[in-house]
Amino acid sequence: MRASVELRQISFFIAVSETGSFRQAANRLNVGQSAISRSIQKLEDALGVSLFERRPNGARLTNAGGRFATNVRAILESLDTAIEAARAAGVAENGQLKIGIIASLSRGPSRRVISRFLEVHGDVDLQIIETDRSELLTLLSHRRMDAIVAAGEPEVDDRDALLLAREHIFLAVPSDHRWAGRELLSWDDVREATFVVSSIEPGPQIHDYLVRKLADLGRRPRLTRHRLGREGIMNLVGLGLGVSLVAEHWCGVSYPNVTFVRVGEENETVPFSLIWRPENDNPALRRFISLARIEAKRNGALS
Template sequence: MAEHIETLQLVSFLAVAETGSFRKASARLSIGQSAVSRRVQRLEDLLGVSLFERRPSGARLTAAGSCFASRTRALLDDLDAAVDTARSAGVAGNGHLRIGLIASLSRGALRGVFESFLAAHDDVDLCLIESDRSELLTLLNHRRIDAVYAAGEPDNTVGDGLTVDEEGLFLAVQADGPLASREHLEWEDVAQATFVVSAREPGPEIHDYIIRRVSDLGRAATVRRHRLGREGIMTLVGLGLGVSLVADHWRGVQYPNVAFIPIGAEDERIPFSLAWRAENDNPALRRFLSLARVEAKKAASSPFAASQSPDLSP
């Protein structure tokens, strides 16, 4: 089925979804409204589902249409990135590096790797992709990205791996709230708190980790998932709507009325690792991995390096 779906059908579908109207979509695309309708109708016929509820006031996504829209946006964004990368490589011939991330580059070991890499190889076309773990591993296995950086120890079933750093845990709290005056928190101190996490990665992993840690105390954790990114979750914390768990490297960005307080035992640390395919002979990747190994040695020799790390896998 997928081979019969055309890019123009997807573009027209998204235009209708974003404007809420076939008429407005046709104006955006500078084509006739009948052409937009035919493309969307053909797409619905191929999928076997209705993507829109058609009303005199406009077009509203069905449940199937809403799910399809989110995936289609990611697909077209990925296609655009692939085209840009191909054009860049064809013109400049300077190489490319594509890294999938479930982490922040605001501070920490990985930021150090990127700083060193960019200083030495500013001619390499660098592309960074944030998505959920499943999609990133799929892209990695199909060689559409070169490496993935995420929480957890290296997974040998994925390919080669390297633990780059192990980071301490912090609780994001309301800066003018009672918890902000503490120098350190134990899990017992927040067992009754409301935790807010993202429905996106790494939110589901953080959710499971909180559940386990609070359950160890014989309590049921209160965790609220929101369809918000990192900034949105921190906004909720600043407004006093809950607290949130973060690793050290997330603290490189300041948020209004949010403070970060260390939580848990000193050896309660989260490993972060790179994964890549052994057969990938991209020279840019090999240079990047060399710098990552240097950074990993620095982190391993740090006085804060831990002998034990909590499992933050889902």
Template sequence: MKTEIETQHLTYFLSVAETGSFRKAASRLNVGQPAVSRRIQRLEDILGVSLFERRSTGARLTTAGTCFAARARVIVDDLRAATDTARGAGLGENGYLRIGVIASLSRGPLRQVLESFVDSHAYVDLCIAELDRGQLLTQLSHRRLDLVVAPGKPDHESGDGLILAHERVYLAVPSDHPLADRQGLRWSEVLKETFVVSTQEPGPEIHDYLVRNLSDLGRTVQVRRHSMGREGIMSLVGLGFGVSLVADHWLGVRYPNVTFVPIGNDDEIVPFSMIWRPENDNPALRRFISLARIEAKRSGALS
């Protein structure tokens, strides 16, 4: 004989407790009164106690029934919340999304996508991490991250991807530097400058970018590496330690005594890409990718 309490037992019991009547509970549940009576009787048999005092005027909770009602309500409410949470996670309305970045969130397409995602998915737990590229790709591979956003074209060996944006490159110079008033610069005009870059991401990529653009101009690139983050490097620029490079999306932050001047030809751009694992079925990730595609089309990075 079955002795387990079923959800329907609790639902019928609470309906009688709330309405104070077997007849009214049956009407609310859209079932016959005998069905309600049988369920309540079965529940009382399982528990071994009377839950209601049956009267001609209705049903009133016993002392045991009152204690049971308080706990039963919590169980039913928790079950309903768990059901809603699971369904919402399946639709990408809640759950979690873990993003690794080598980028500034101060402005640009990534910021736009994040703002749109947060506005429409307020109950998704969003976690963002800044690490070196190797660490980010390792965590992506092991599903500790859902998505990586970094400079460069998508590395399809690491997963699926799309180019989110193409951005101009700027030279960060002290505001009292002779180049600060220029509307644009050529690479040949910065051959004598000392560049300060971080040993952290995206410092190594900036170093490689400098070498590619200056090595053919007949002069060794003067680079000073510092174990500092982006804010620290910009502070060094402002203090006159040298100049550095940034992409357009870094321009949303202002630093003391630092001016940003476009460098290179007008068509000289740097791609920023998103990478994710194709087998990752996280609904929140799929919603984020959909918003990113919309933004990439708007910015012209995706046709």
């Protein structure tokens, strides 16, 4: 049987648990201390447990109260998310578009498409989400996201995809390294290098790419993993702790003591694709795809 609990009681409970005092909670909420006490008592009666140990110098959560506080906070966070989503939907009178990326927007095709979209459809509520590939694909499958821009060829499955561009590969090296003055490095040149890679996206993809390339030379890459984002990895390069691979669109950002040099064969590139669900009839998505097709044609990725 579900206990009869009011949102007002929950807010009073959280205030007391955070301040450790009925008096301080009353001051924070600008209500009488007696109102706080009565509300908490009703909440405890409804739940059938004591939530606080009352003491002359304050109130301390009981074991049951501590567990209740943890669960209630999770519920309130979900409620806040739902409220924000409803507000966003209400504000986005002309549509909403959610794009997931595993890429930099400092330059390149993704930036150009998004920039053009904002110019033409500035009345659409555009949200950009950056996280790992698995989570992005999950959000896409459940229609919590409209499209994803990520490395890889378009795959034929239950999703639609468009090859957006093929980009050259660059090696981030310390600016005082002898390679910094080169125009193009071969894989044989860098076979003995120490590579710093991230353990989060797109680090695992970079790791796999290095393994494939250097395995052809009979070498296993020397790698150090760090739980850092792209900026953190670039700072490690600038400090001389190693080198790192980036796609061309990452070269739009400057980092202290870091220089970007082309690496690989003359025509070696990595593909970047736009992925979406074919049944998604969001008009804002269709307009975004149209602009992406124009960009793909400009890059020679779409005939």
